[in-house]
Amino acid sequence: xxxxxxxxxxxxxxxxxxxxxxxxxxxxxxxxxxxxxxxxxxxxxxxxxxxxxxxxxxxxxxxxxxxxxxxxxxxxxxxxxxxxxxxxxxxxxxxxxxxxxxxxxxxxxxxxxxxxx
Amino acid sequence: xxxxxxxxxxxxxxxxxxxxxxxxxxxxxxxxxxxxxxxxxxxxxxxxxxxxxxxxxxxxxxxxxxxxxxxxxxxxxxxxxxxxxxxxxxxxxxxxxxxxxxxxxxxxxx
Numbered sequence: 001x002x003x004x005x006x007x008x009x010x011x012x013x014x015x016x017x018x019x020x021x022x023x024x025x026x027x028x029x030x031x032x033x034x035x036x037x038x039x040x041x042x043x044x045x046x047x048x049x050x051x052x053x054x055x056x057x058x059x060x061x062x063x064x065x066x067x068x069x070x071x072x073x074x075x076x077x078x079x080x081x082x083x084x085x086x087x088x089x090x091x092x093x094x095x096x097x098x099x100x101x102x103x104x105x106x107x108x109x110x111x112x113x114x115x116x117x
Numbered sequence: 118x119x120x121x122x123x124x125x126x127x128x129x130x131x132x133x134x135x136x137x138x139x140x141x142x143x144x145x146x147x148x149x150x151x152x153x154x155x156x157x158x159x160x161x162x163x164x165x166x167x168x169x170x171x172x173x174x175x176x177x178x179x180x181x182x183x184x185x186x187x188x189x190x191x192x193x194x195x196x197x198x199x200x201x202x203x204x205x206x207x208x209x210x211x212x213x214x215x216x217x218x219x220x221x222x223x224x225x226x227x
């Protein structure tokens with residue numbers, strides 16, 4: 001039982017390049033999330049998927065796109081990377097059962113460290 | 118102004134000390150409160166959650182919520198070097214979105 005896995009662990013891009021961050025969970029969770037973590041800013045929600053087939057914007061969605069490929073996988077794409085997107089990216093998942101959202105615990109992956117030059 | 122404020126530290130204490138970590142928030146719509154622990158270069162992991170004013174205890178950890186003051190705390194008794202980490206408060210006002218504090222870095226000296 002691996003929990004939430006993320007690939008790659010590290011990535012360096014040049015401005016304007018594109019890339020996709022991959023996330024998978026094996027806990028049969030309905031909901032998945034992408035956050036970015038910057039010094040002094042805490043974790044900020046980029047996009048989330050409440051259930052398979054749905055995606056919604058979070059606090060900082062500009063410059064990103066997401067795909068909920070199936071129940072297990074949720075990817076984050078940077079179409080044209082910018083230095084402001086240098087950050088640590090975390091994927092998370094939660095059970096997301098209807099009516100249980102107040103006790104809905106999010107489980108985080110190990111993160112992807114992205115540097116955009 | 119951020120909705121959730123948390124002192125970034127670092128906070129350095131000797132082993133065995135009682136640690137107090139705090140967050141304040143501005144939006145009274147927050148109803149559900151959590152503390153996450155994050156070791157260096159790892160993802161956050163849930164420590165405790167609570168949804169009412171008052172105290173909740175779990176081993177050496179106590180979470181305290183004061184909704185009237187919009188203030189939450191995490192106390193760690195008999196702190197250990199293994200408690201050295203960044204502690205993030207988080208709270209929820211909507212269906213699923215969590216709002217995180219910026220985290221307090223704690224160092225427990227042996």
